[in-house]
Amino acid sequence: MSAAEVPSHLLMEALDWVQQGRAEDALELVESLAEGRNGAQVAGYEELLRARLMEEYRERLPDAARLRRKLEGSELLSFNLPAGAGFLISMLDGETPVSDLVALSGMDPFDARRNLNRLIGAGIVELVS
Secondary structure: OOOOOOHHHHHHHHHHHHHHHOHHHHHHHHHHOOOOOOOOEEEEEEEHHHHHHHHHHHHHOOOOOOEEOOOOHHHHHOOOOOHHHHHHHHHHOOEEEEHHHHHHHHHHHHHHHHHHHHHHHHHEEEEEO
């Protein structure tokens, strides 16, 4: 198989996952297929999944939402957090809106929102009520 070829059954599996409500899993699969490959087809799937997930992330976490840490110090050390997630945690003060956090982070907006949603899902961060 050449570097540009991607097993079509894996792309079909990704599409099935999207229909099952597992868009995040589908994106991870497509991202793994994209590593080391230049296929336009994979890039297209990846962009479509990112757009779909961005909508979901914005629904779950509106621009005006505010976040705070649920865990501090040593509790956070038990998680193997990527650098971007750790940086976002350091910015949380319970007062700054999500839209400002995303802009100030300097990260790709999709990656910033993805990290914030994952931090909420892991119970590390919570919405301020």
